[in-house]
Amino acid sequence: MSKRLPVTVKKHHGALKLLSKKSTAQIRIILENTPSLRKAIKMLFRSILRGHITVGQRDLAKLQKHRSFIRKHASSPIKVNQTGGSILRSILQTILPLLPVIL
Numbered sequence: 001m002s003k004r005l006p007v008t009v010k011k012h013h014g015a016l017k018l019l020s021k022k023s024t025a026q027i028r029i030i031l032e033n034t035p036s037l038r039k040a041i042k043m044l045f046r047s048i049l050r051g052h053i054t055v056g057q058r059d060l061a062k063l064q065k066h067r068s069f070i071r072k073h074a075s076s077p078i079k080v081n082q083t084g085g086s087i088l089r090s091i092l093q094t095i096l097p098l099l100p101v102i103l
């Protein structure tokens with residue numbers, strides 16, 4: 001299986017890295033104003049589900065808590081309203097260190 005990432009994810013790698021360090025309110029504002037970033041997140045989730053990003057056992061355990069969130073948002077648009085902390089931020093913090101190897 002090829003280890004290719006969509007161009008959208010490559011283009012927004014820096015923005016995704018910054019997004020992983022923002023608060024929930026700031027994430028909400030950023031996602032409301034940048035539809036291309038929402039598309040990049042959706043493509044990133046699809047890449048995770050299809051196995052284009054190899055994930056170690058430790059990272060896989062972190063992601064399994066959020067598997068329904070990843071599946072839901074890989075097939076539908078990212079909704080801006082998040083509840084109960086930032087699930088998106090924790091997923092990005094787990095996945096983003098793995099991306100430079102693929103890029």
